[in-house]
Amino acid sequence: MAGQEKRQRKPAIGYTRTSSAANVGDDKDSVPRQRKAIEAYAKRAGYRIVSWFDDPAVKGEDAIDTRPGFAAALERIAGNGVRTIIVETANRFARDLIVQETGFKRLQAEGITLIAADKPDSFVDDTPTAVLVRQILGAVAQFDKAMTVAKLRGARERKRRKTGARVEGRKTLAESHPEAVAMARQLREQSPRMSLREISAALASEGIVTKPGKGKKRPGGVPYTASAVASMLAA
Structure with a gap:
């Protein structure tokens, strides 16, 4: 009975995105x-997630065509007939208003339904009011992100003036692990295509492993996780 109920649920793809490598x-x-x-x-709405696609360390301002995880989701959709993508919130899809609107319209034109789990009508309801709300939410998210960036920049500038030393934000993976990123990309280009875990193992065999971080929880010296490798490829 449970199996029959599961089969009757509509198939959907789950998509997640994290803006920073610090959240990966x-x-x-x-x-x-x-x-x-x-x-x-x-579960509440009668869907079953048949595949997950993730975009680690991908900014909300990045166009959907440039996101490896989302591009893979669209490729999967083209081959399996699933027509629904579910995200946690509209902001997880995109923070930038233009990216959010153009991305939504592209999916809509291809017959793909995009649903935000916290507010299901954010995308599927196309009334004038819903469009206005979607645009306002996107604008607020964009403003909030810009304010956060401005505050951090201001704090760094004040510290620089006080100490005379240059204060930088968090380095990207390409800046902090250039050797690992370069080799991961080379391995990804090989044929047959290697999985993320296979790339991690190949890096480890060459002595390219994690570096020690702050605190006891990040001792370093272990192979990179699949998520970390995905971040390298997206860096």
Whole structure:
């Protein structure tokens, strides 16, 4: 009976995105939280998640065509007939208003339904009011992100004036692990195509492993996780 009920549920794809490499890793809760919210909505609304696609360390301002995870989701949709993508919130799809609107319209033109688990009508309801609300939410998210960036920049500038030393923000993976990123990309180009875990193992065999971080939880010297490798490829 349970199996029959599961088969009757409409298939959907779950999509998650994290803006920063700091939110990527087995000890981080961003992706598990997003998946939990998506799964809960899918269960309530009569969907079943048949595939998951993630974009680690991908900014909300990046166009959907440039996101490896989302591009893979669209490729999967083209081959399996699934027509629904579920995200945790509209902001997880895109923070930038233009990216959000153009991305939504592209999916709509291809017959793909995009649903935000927290507010299901954010995308599927196309009334004038819903369009206005969607645009306002996108604008507010964009403003909030810009304010946060401005505050951090101001804090760094004040510290620079006070100490005379240059204060930088968090380095990207390409800046902090250039050797690992370069080799990961080379391995990805090989044929047959290697999986993320296979790339991690190949890096480890060459002595390219994690570097020690702050605190006892990040001792370093272990192979990169699949999520970390995905971030390298997207860097």
